[in-house]
Amino acid sequence: MDKIILIFQREYLTRVRKKSFIIMSLIGPLLTVALFAVPVLIATLSDSDKVVAVADAGGMFADKLPDDKGDIHFTRVAADLPTAKTEFQKSKYDALLYVPKLDLANPTGIQVFSRKGLGMSLERDIKRAVDNAVETKRLSQAGIERSVLDNMKANVDLQTVSLSEDGERSSSTGVSTGVAYMCGFLIYMFIFIYGIQIMRGVMEEKTNRIVEVVISSVKPFQLMMGKVLGIAAVGFTQLALWVLLSVGISSAMAGSFSPDKMVQSRVERVNAATGTSTAQAKEKKEEGNKIVQALQQADLNVPLIVGCFLFYFLGGYLFYGALFGAIGSAVDSETDTQQFMLPVTMPLVLTFVVSQAVLTTNPNGTVAFWMSMIPFTSPIAMMMRLPFGGVPMWQLGLSMLFLVLGFVAAIWVAARIYRVGILMYGKKVTYGELSKWMFYKG
Amino acid sequence: MAAQPILQAIDVHKAYAAHVALNGVSLDIPEGSIFGLLGPNGAGKTSLIRIITQITGADSGEIRVRGEKLQPKHISEIGYLPEERGLYKKMKVGEQLLYLARLKGLSRTDATQRIKNWLERLDIRAWAEKNVEDLSKGMQQKVQFVATVLHEPSIIILDEPFSGFDPINANLIKDEILKLRDNGATIIFSTHRMESVEELCDSIALINRSRKVLDGSVRDIKDTFKTQTYVVEGKGRPMILHPDFEVLEHRERENGHFYDIIKLHAGTTSNDLLRYLIGNVEVHAFRELIPSINDIFIRRVRETMPESLVEEVTI
Numbered sequence: 140m141d142k143i144i145l146i147f148q149r150e151y152l153t154r155v156r157k158k159s160f161i162i163m164s165l166i167g168p169l170l171t172v173a174l175f176a177v178p179v180l181i182a183t184l185s186d187s188d189k190v191v192a193v194a195d196a197g198g199m200f201a202d203k204l205p206d207d208k209g210d211i212h213f214t215r216v217a218a219d220l221p222t223a224k225t226e227f228q229k230s231k232y233d234a235l236l237y238v239p240k241l242d243l244a245n246p247t248g249i250q251v252f253s254r255k256g257l258g259m260s261l262e263r264d265i266k267r268a269v270d271n272a273v274e275t276k277r278l279s280q281a282g283i284e285r286s287v288l289d290n291m292k293a294n295v296d297l298q299t300v301s302l303s304e305d306g307e308r309s310s311s312t313g314v315s316t317g318v319a320y321m322c323g324f325l326i327y328m329f330i331f332i333y334g335i336q337i338m339r340g341v342m343e344e345k346t347n348r349i350v351e352v353v354i355s356s357v358k359p360f361q362l363m364m365g366k367v368l369g370i371a372a373v374g375f376t377q378l379a380l381w382v383l384l385s386v387g388i389s390s391a392m393a394g395s396f397s398p399d400k401m402v403q404s405r406v407e408r409v410n411a412a413t414g415t416s417t418a419q420a421k422e423k424k425e426e427g428n429k430i431v432q433a434l435q436q437a438d439l440n441v442p443l444i445v446g447c448f449l450f451y452f453l454g455g456y457l458f459y460g461a462l463f464g465a466i467g468s469a470v471d472s473e474t475d476t477q478q479f480m481l482p483v484t485m486p487l488v489l490t491f492v493v494s495q496a497v498l499t500t501n502p503n504g505t506v507a508f509w510m511s512m513i514p515f516t517s518p519i520a521m522m523m524r525l526p527f528g529g530v531p532m533w534q535l536g537l538s539m540l541f542l543v544l545g546f547v548a549a550i551w552v553a554a555r556i557y558r559v560g561i562l563m564y565g566k567k568v569t570y571g572e573l574s575k576w577m578f579y580k581g
Numbered sequence: 582m583a584a585q586p587i588l589q590a591i592d593v594h595k596a597y598a599a600h601v602a603l604n605g606v607s608l609d610i611p612e613g614s615i616f617g618l619l620g621p622n623g624a625g626k627t628s629l630i631r632i633i634t635q636i637t638g639a640d641s642g643e644i645r646v647r648g649e650k651l652q653p654k655h656i657s658e659i660g661y662l663p664e665e666r667g668l669y670k671k672m673k674v675g676e677q678l679l680y681l682a683r684l685k686g687l688s689r690t691d692a693t694q695r696i697k698n699w700l701e702r703l704d705i706r707a708w709a710e711k712n713v714e715d716l717s718k719g720m721q722q723k724v725q726f727v728a729t730v731l732h733e734p735s736i737i738i739l740d741e742p743f744s745g746f747d748p749i750n751a752n753l754i755k756d757e758i759l760k761l762r763d764n765g766a767t768i769i770f771s772t773h774r775m776e777s778v779e780e781l782c783d784s785i786a787l788i789n790r791s792r793k794v795l796d797g798s799v800r801d802i803k804d805t806f807k808t809q810t811y812v813v814e815g816k817g818r819p820m821i822l823h824p825d826f827e828v829l830e831h832r833e834r835e836n837g838h839f840y841d842i843i844k845l846h847a848g849t850t851s852n853d854l855l856r857y858l859i860g861n862v863e864v865h866a867f868r869e870l871i872p873s874i875n876d877i878f879i880r881r882v883r884e885t886m887p888e889s890l891v892e893e894v895t896i
Contacts, residue, residue, distance in 0.1 A: 145683050153672065348667030352728065355634040355661040356684040562636070564665075575598055 142357045146365025147372070150340065154373045164377055168384035176389075189261055192216040192232040194223035197240035199276070205268035211261065213268070227252060236265055243280065246273055315526040319498070322448050322522040325378070327491050330456050330518070331484075333374040334463040338476065340366055341467030341561070350561045359558040364550070367460045374456060444525055447535070454542040455518025458549050459483065465553035468560030469568045486515035494523050502527040511538050514545025552577060585648055587612035587767050588633065588736060593642035595628050602628035603639070604791040610769065610784075615762055617778050617799075618771040619874065620788035626771045627664065629788070630738055634661045646736070657686045660734035664741040664771075666725050668713045674724055675700075675709035678731060685732040692731070699727045703753070719750050726754055730761060737761060738769045743777050755781070775874045787878050794881050799874070806877045809845040810870040811854060814838070817862030825849040826857070842870060 154160055188210045193200055196218045204213040213236075217223045220237050227235040235252040251257065251265055275285050341363075344350040353362055466479040490498075490510060497506045502524040510520035511530075517538050524530050559576040560568070586609040595603040603625045610616045618626050631637045633644055635656060644651040646658065669677055675696060682692035700706045703723050713721060730737060737758075743751045758781075762768055770778045779799070786796035795802065810829065816837050826849065830842040839862075845854060851869065858864050872880070 142684060145680070149680050153669075344669075346667075347670060348663070348665040349669055351636065351663040351665060352661065352667075352681065352725075353684065354636050355659070355663075356656055356681070562631075 143361050143365045143368070146357065146362055147369040150366050150369025151372050154336075154370065155376060160373070160377070164380040165384070167377070167381045168388055171381065171385050172388045188212060189233040190214055190231070191234045191236055191261075191265060192223065192227055192230065194218055194220055194235060194237045196220065197238050199238045199241060199269075199272050205272060211264050211268075224252065234261065234265065236269070238269065241273070243273065243276055315528075318444065318526040319502075319523040320494075322444070322526070323491065323494055323498075323519045326448075326452050326455055326518050326522055327487065329374050329378065329452065330459045330487060333370050333456060334459045336370050336373075337367055337460045338463040338467035339473075340370065341464050341557070342470065342473065342476075345468065345561050345564075346471065354561070359561065360554045363461070363464050363554060363557050367457060367464060371453065371456055371460065375453075378452075440528070447525055448522060450539060451518040451522050451542070454539070454546060458514050458518070458542065458546045459487070461546065461549040461553040465556040465560070468557040469563075469573060470560075471564060475568075486513075487519070490516040490519040494519070498523040503529050508534065512541055514542045514549075517542055584612065586610055587647055588769075589643075589645040589648075590629065590633075591643045591645065593629065593632060593644065594640045595625075595632060595637070596640055601791050603632075605642070606788065606791075606793045607642075608786050608793065608796060610767060612767055613762065613765055614783040615758070615768045615770065615778075615781050617775070617782035617785035617874075618769055618788065619773070619775050619778075619785055619878065621773050624773075624788045625791045626773075626788055627740060630661070630740055630769075630771055633736075634659055634738065657732055658735050660729040660732065660737045662725060662729040662737075662739045662742065664744070666722075668721060668724060668728075670712070670714040672713060673709070674705075674711055674713060674716070677713060678724065678728055681728045682731045687732050695731055695733075696727070699731060703727065703757075719747050722746050722750055723753075726757070730757075734766065736767050736769065738771065740771045741774075742770055742772070744772075744774070775878065779874045785874065787874075787881065789878075789882055795877070802874075802877060803871055806872050806880065808870065808872060809849075811843050811845070811851060812866065812868050812870050813841045813843055813854075813858060813864065814866035815858070815862045815864045823857070826854055838865075 190212050191214070193204060193213050193215050194217060195201065195215065200213075200215075204215060207213070214232070216226050216230075216232075216235070223235060223237065233253065234257060237250040237252070239248045241248070246269075249269060251262070257265075278285055278288060344353065344362075350362075357365075462483050466476055466483065469479060470476050493506075493510075497504065498510070498520060501507060507520065507524055510516040511524055511534070521530070521535070521538050525535075555577045556573055588608075588610040590606055590608040593603050593606045595601075606625070606629060608618075618629065620626055628637075632639045633651070635651065635653065646655050672680070678696045678699075679689070679692050682696070683689065687695070696709070697706075700709055703726075705720065705723055708716065708720065708724070713724070716724070729739070739758075742754065742758075746754060758768055770782065772778055782799055784796070784798040785802065787794045797805075816839070818837075818839075825846050827844045827846065828841055829844050830840075832840040834840060843854060845851065855864070855867060858867070
């Protein structure tokens with residue numbers, strides 16, 4: 140046991156001290172944060188508010204200018220086109236909408252002027268505003284109030300509730316899917332990155348020819364376990380660093396980019412430009428809070444998910460790590476690994492690929508059930524089912540039991556292949572050969 | 582050899598899927614000696630060593646250390662320098678030695694002290710903080726040797742010890758090995774280059790095709806395999822025919838000098854030959870032609886094996 144600890148220490152320390160580890164630990168969270176922050180930043184930078192000047196010669200908007208829509212605000216200028224044009228030139232307005240006197244049955248002659256050409260979305264929004272105004276006029280000619288029509292439109296909110304033995308919990312499919320993907324992806328990524336590190340580590344020892352010295356001091360099994368556990372600890376360290384740094388960076392970022400502040404500053408700018416009230420700003424603020432509310436409403440069983448995540452993260456890694464170690468011991472060079480990699484990585488990739496089709500759309504179906512039982516697929520499959528709720532405790536327990544048994548079996552098989560493989564040089568190994576190794580005597 | 586051997590192999594068998602590596606090999610290795618485990622490549626030497634170092638197990642038979650069955654606790658008593666040697670390239674020399682020593686069960690403080698001593702002894706103190714990959718091959722060999730003996734094993738097994746070493750390091754290591762032997766350690770050399778260790782070994786075992794073909798002290802073996810052949814150099818005309826001697830080879834040199842190889846017939850002693858020579862020629866040199874271990878090995882293999890196989894085992 141002390142020897143496993145010694146090996147564990149070496150594997151852990153040499154990796155954690157590597158420059159690549161430190162760089163990855165720092166860049167990882169930056170990338171994660173960037174993944175979320177960049178779209179937001181781009182949105183705030185490019186979608187700055189647009190102000191459209193309206194020259195309403197036909198009196199189309201005599202009662203009321205179109206409502207602000209998203210980032211677009213309307214403001215009234217002189218109705219006379221030449222005057223409006225000169226005013227527009229001097230102003231900072233983004234576009235000038237000229238509405239002549241219209242024949243409601245056949246509205247033509249509406250013009251939009253801009254300095255640099257309109258964006259697709261701005262053009263669409265202006266068109267929609269005019270369409271709306273024309274519709275309203277036509278409705279009132281037909282004797283229908285706009286508000287009456289609006290009231291007739293249906294907009295039903297579905298509240299999804301998952302009914303389980305623990306009682307009802309309201310759920311949010313969107314949030315569940317997000318959490319499921321995140322858990323699944325993290326496990327998938329870590330198994331790959333660190334599983335391959337185990338394989339490389341074993342191959343390094345083998346090609347360096349140090350392995351014979353080491354296993355004259357320790358049992359091959361101890362060497363393998365020390366390595367698998369040591370690299371697992373490296374993975375955990377990296378994960379912990381990522382979580383801590385991500386949280387740190389995003390809370391620092393949130394200080395300057397919180398939805399509240401963003402909305403606030405935008406409203407101020409708009410107010411300065413148009414002088415409209417802040418009534419709509421409040422709506423936006425609520426919109427911004429919707430995601431937060433959804434998260435709160437989703438009522439995920441967070442302790443269960445976090446606990447299971449750690450279990451499947453470790454379990455899946457150990458299961459695959461043992462197999463990757465066996466592959467590393469059986470071959471002489473990286474190029475020879477391919478034929479053995481395929482059957483090991485196949486189930487892993489498969490789970491991730493079918494996750495959308497099967498797991499998140501039907502998280503409690505037959506396929507999902509079996510995939511979450513088989514140790515090859517269960518670490519990802521179960522983590523993708525859990526956030527949706529409704530996984531019975533017996534299934535979770537059985538899946539965990541199978542994973543533990545699978546790990547023990549994988550270690551047993553791997554230790555036997557490893558023991559023979561690390562001392563075997565210059566021989567192309569076949570599957571038949573591997574199966575023979577398992578029954579060699581110590 | 583009345584004393585308890587430090588290491589014994591008793592009827593050891595080991596078979597792999599395709600071939601038999603060891604077929605009933607028994608050995609006694611006396612304590613404090615230098616023992617040569619000799620034989621061609623593929624004879625089974627490395628298999629035997631891997632059983633002794635507990636890397637693999639024997640199919641049947643037993644290894645005993647001081648009369649006791651080989652156990653995991655004996656790992657710390659054995660130092661092993663494999664034929665294929667290497668180090669962790671990205672690790673510092675000092676750290677690496679510390680790691681390997683601690684795997685052998687040494688405490689951190691003991692190991693640190695001994696590493697310091699050894700690095701000083703081999704004059705490589707300055708390397709402790711260097712990465713292994715920055716060292717030359719010869720330097721790495723020294724480090725490997727230190728790693729082998731750091732835990733002060735009583736049995737040191739060196740597989741093809743001089744194959745990778747340059748002549749200077751080989752001599753240095755030879756001296757260190759002799760010092761270790763003088764301090765009571767038992768050294769086992771395993772090699773197919775018999776001439777390289779012949780002069781160092783006290784006793785040897787010859788292994789061929791998974792069987793031991795010969796063992797014993799070098800002196801005894803050479804006595805047994807003496808051919809009663811002598812080299813004579815001198816001036817004059819040596820006999821051509823004599824009932825007690827036979828001239829195997831006769832070479833004339835300038836000014837009436839000669840070089841002869843003469844075999845004594847049974848019952849004749851070297852003194853008989855010498856007496857005869859003194860009466861007839863002027864003797865400049867007279868020495869026994871002692872067979873090399875290599876010669877003995879080939880002879881022994883010829884005796885025990887069909888002629889057709891001899892070609893393969895000569896080295």
